[in-house]
Amino acid sequence: xxxxxxxxxxxSPALLNLYDVSNSIVVxxxxxxxxxxxxxxxYNGARSVIPVDSITSCMEIGRQxxxxxxxxxxxxxxxxxxxxxSPFEYPREFIEGKTLVLTTTNGTRLLHIALEKGAKEILTGxxxxxxxxxxxxxxxxxxxxxxxAAWKDRVNLEDMLFAGAVISAIGQHFSINCDSxxxxxxxxxxxxxxxxxxxKKNEASHYHRLMNFGLEKDIRYCLTSDGANVLPVYRExxxxxxx
Amino acid sequence: xxxxxxxxxxxSPALLNLYDVSNSIVVxxxxxxxxxxxxxxxYNGARSVIPVDSITSCMEIGRQxxxxxxxxxxxxxxxxxxxxxSPFEYPREFIEGKTLVLTTTNGTRLLHIALEKGAKEILTGxxxxxxxxxxxxxxxxxxxxxxxAAWKDRVNLEDMLFAGAVISAIGQHFSINCDSxxxxxxxxxxxxxxxxxxxKKNEASHYHRLMNFGLEKDIRYCLTSDGANVLPVYRExxxxxxx
Numbered sequence: 001x002x003x004x005x006x007x008x009x010x011x012s013p014a015l016l017n018l019y020d021v022s023n024s025i026v027v028x029x030x031x032x033x034x035x036x037x038x039x040x041x042x043y044n045g046a047r048s049v050i051p052v053d054s055i056t057s058c059m060e061i062g063r064q065x066x067x068x069x070x071x072x073x074x075x076x077x078x079x080x081x082x083x084x085x086s087p088f089e090y091p092r093e094f095i096e097g098k099t100l101v102l103t104t105t106n107g108t109r110l111l112h113i114a115l116e117k118g119a120k121e122i123l124t125g126x127x128x129x130x131x132x133x134x135x136x137x138x139x140x141x142x143x144x145x146x147x148x149a150a151w152k153d154r155v156n157l158e159d160m161l162f163a164g165a166v167i168s169a170i171g172q173h174f175s176i177n178c179d180s181x182x183x184x185x186x187x188x189x190x191x192x193x194x195x196x197x198x199x200k201k202n203e204a205s206h207y208h209r210l211m212n213f214g215l216e217k218d219i220r221y222c223l224t225s226d227g228a229n230v231l232p233v234y235r236e237x238x239x240x241x242x243x
Numbered sequence: 244x245x246x247x248x249x250x251x252x253x254x255s256p257a258l259l260n261l262y263d264v265s266n267s268i269v270v271x272x273x274x275x276x277x278x279x280x281x282x283x284x285x286y287n288g289a290r291s292v293i294p295v296d297s298i299t300s301c302m303e304i305g306r307q308x309x310x311x312x313x314x315x316x317x318x319x320x321x322x323x324x325x326x327x328x329s330p331f332e333y334p335r336e337f338i339e340g341k342t343l344v345l346t347t348t349n350g351t352r353l354l355h356i357a358l359e360k361g362a363k364e365i366l367t368g369x370x371x372x373x374x375x376x377x378x379x380x381x382x383x384x385x386x387x388x389x390x391x392a393a394w395k396d397r398v399n400l401e402d403m404l405f406a407g408a409v410i411s412a413i414g415q416h417f418s419i420n421c422d423s424x425x426x427x428x429x430x431x432x433x434x435x436x437x438x439x440x441x442x443k444k445n446e447a448s449h450y451h452r453l454m455n456f457g458l459e460k461d462i463r464y465c466l467t468s469d470g471a472n473v474l475p476v477y478r479e480x481x482x483x484x485x486x
Contacts, residue, residue, distance in 0.1 A: 011254065011398060012255075012257075012258060014255075014257050014258055014261075015255060015257055015258075015396065015397070015398070018257075018395070018396050018397055152261070153258065153261050154258070154261055154421070154422070154423070155254060155258070155422055155423045155426070156422045157422045157425065157426060160422075160426065176446070177446075177448055177451075178397070178448070179397070179398055179399045179400045179403075179445070179447055179448055180397070180398045182400065182445040182446055182447070183398070183400060183403065183426070183430060183445070186430065186433070186445060187426060187429065187430070190429070190433060202422075202425040202426070202429060203419070203420075203425055204422055204425070205420055205421070205422055208420075
């Protein structure tokens with residue numbers, strides 16, 4: 001009898017180094033909205049998404065690869081860039097065949113930490129591609145770290161809920177000795193019937209921030225499962241759909 | 244109209260630096276079992292508790308102050324020390340009038356971080372002194388950080404549940420823009436009818452560890468409110484009951 005692979009949840013980039021990254025598949029989770037937008041752009045035919053950590057890099061790499069430059073700061077399209085962070089900005093008729101250079105702060109930073117620590121494989125996960133992530137992890141049967149991007153290292157609710165959704169779906173196939181994972185699963189179980197209402201009731205900080213920017217539609221989309229069910233895999237500096 | 248003071252929850256010592264420690268009262272939470280034992284020893288008349296981070300310091304300071312030396316490593320009384328981490332080792336007839344020098348890893352480390360960051364006031368909290376902590380925070384009307392000691396920086400369930408119990412009791416008097424706090428409160432609300440059963444159901448790592456050492460009685464005591472309802476305040480290297 002072989003033992004089950006392990007599964008851990010890192011609730012903040014500041015906690016990722018507590019886990020055995022080099023021996024694991026790391027799923028980067030930034031539900032509102034980076035990893036939801038990445039899944040959506042790739043689902044709609046983007047050739048690749050290049051995540052970068054600064055506006056300057058975004059513009060520079062955008063020029064080099066003739067890509068679409070995108071990113072926000074404080075809810076506005078950042079100066080010098082062309083598009084924002086909303087999944088609705090990347091329909092097929094616009095993004096198909098193009099490269100999206102996306103600057104995000106929390107998600108990109110976590111991705112780079114995972115890379116430096118030598119993760120076996122790096123994926124991005126969000127509700128729009130929940131089933132693709134779960135299917136892949138089931139197939140690989142390797143140790144998993146669900147890495148929440150959080151907000152400037154502060155734990156956030158929506159990334160935890162996505163981790164909980166993964167655990168709820170496939171947790172029984174893993175050995176889970178990790179309170180963060182059990183907490184995430186419990187939170188998801190009580191939230192799952194209406195994730196939007198749960199975010200509102202719990203006064204999630206991102207719920208407030210995005211609602212103030214008039215982005216209820218974005219929140220609802222980003223909390224809905226399998227609207228863009230592809231598997232983004234990070235290789236050589238870019239995210240591409242696993243064929 | 245004055246605005247409410249803020250309340251944040253730090254789920255791990257590795258996250259404490261994200262919060263404005265120097266402008267806050269910090270409550271150190273190490274439910275299983277350091278802060279429960281501290282409250283109990285002080286409730287039973289200990290003159291003070293000196294928390295130290297190593298066995299060597301424990302022995303040295305124990306000699307200097309003619310104190311009781313206590314601490315465990317891997318569930319056993321550490322070599323060179325006299326007593327362990329169980330609250331049941333410190334009844335009044337034994338501990339009254341004495342100084343307890345206690346070595347803990349997670350709780351002491353967090354306490355020292357709070358001290359270095361210049362916390363306004365440092366308290367210890369646990370279910371046995373829940374009401375004393377809540378009463379004090381209500382009276383002071385200052386910003387609060389609930390600091391979970393966690394386990395080697397990994398988030399744990401029982402410290403989160405205590406933070407949730409505090410928020411459930413007095414949260415409405417604070418301004419809470421902190422997902423960790425809302426998560427803690429939600430977890431406590433669904434757990435509160437039977438915290439022990441909830442720890443078991445959620446496979447909390449400390450539940451398993453202590454049950455394996457035959458310490459169910461300790462867990463049950465440490466999850467019960469107000470059995471040792473004093474307020475330990477940290478001043479000049481020691482915890483004493485606030486008069």
